[in-house]
Ligand SMILES: Nc1ncnc2c1ncn2[C@@H]1O[C@H](COP(=O)(O)OP(=O)(O)OP(=O)(O)O)[C@@H](O)[C@H]1O
């Protein structure tokens with residue numbers, strides 16, 4: 001593809017560049033495999049025992065294994081390679097820098113601040129909250145803040161029981177599973193549903209108790225729509241001070257969603273023809289207009305996966321297929337995917 005050229009106007013994410021030849025997409029170059037580490041099996045934590053606060057456990061002479069520093073670099077790179085999310089990245093880099101500096105201050109026997117790391121992630125579905133939380137868990141593990149750094153993802157039904165005492169038991173079980181890592185409570189505001197008599201309140205009380213009991217070994221992230229989460233925090237003043245870090249996940253622009261689609265396809269070794277890409281742009285624009293909470297990156301993933309299946313049905317009918325046939329998704333594939341993705 002020596003005669004190709006970069007067109008950053010099409011895909012402005014740092015991880016990808018399109019090669020164009022006479023207006024036709026002929027190749028997609030990965031500047032960096034954004035997801036290269038996501039699917040690798042998590043390696044065992046080399047870190048010192050965890051600490052749910054910024055003040056980390058002293059680790060001997062303060063030295064970290066080289067491997068850990070490399071991994072931290074890789075994880076931060078992975079965060080950077082997510083499309084958009086500039087304010088989220090900035091926030092997380094701040095948290096990381098603060099933790100790191102407290103560590104260095106500790107080494108120099110300077111006063112170091114302990115700061116709670118419990119957070120609230122506010123945003124619509126498909127805005128990257130779970131993906132970022134996973135990256136955070138791994139970052140905290142490598143930085144010696146949490147010993148395991150795994151993500152225990154739960155929602156109301158995993159915490160709230162059906163009879164008195166059942167909720168506390170269910171919630172305690174989930175806290176136990178998340179020890180050493182992150183307890184990620186999706187749509188956390190729904191715990192306040194139903195008011196005082198609802199068992200959701202018991203779940204909240206049990207979570208607060210769990211936070212106190214395991215403050216050196218657990219980070220909790222509450223996630224949900226911005227307005228609902230703001231209301232939830234207002235009605236639970238005790239929670240506000242316990243969850244000092246609030247991060248907003250804005251909806252993606254059409255351009256960002258297209259770039260996310262490119263990344264998803266690239267990871268799967270598929271490519272859109274120019275026509276398919278134009279069709280995808282129109283679909284994203286019209287769906288965003290129709291649906292208030294348009295599903296964001298999740299919608300794009302559904303569309304991409306659907307288009308792959310549509311392509312397969314088209315190809316399986318052919319007596320023979322070449323490499324290009326297997327890779328390319330056409331406008332017609334995308335049109336069929338559009339018509340069926342919500343069915
Ligand atoms: N900025 C991004 N760059 C690349 N891919 C992304 C980005 N944000 C989200 N994705 C992809 O979109 C999909 C949905 O993202 P994710 O599950 O993190 O969103 P979410 O906010 O947790 O959604 P929900 O509230 O519905 O659980 C995943 O496949 C994820 O890999």
Ligand SMILES: [Mg+2]
Nearest residue numbers: 129130131186
């Ligand atoms: Mg999620």
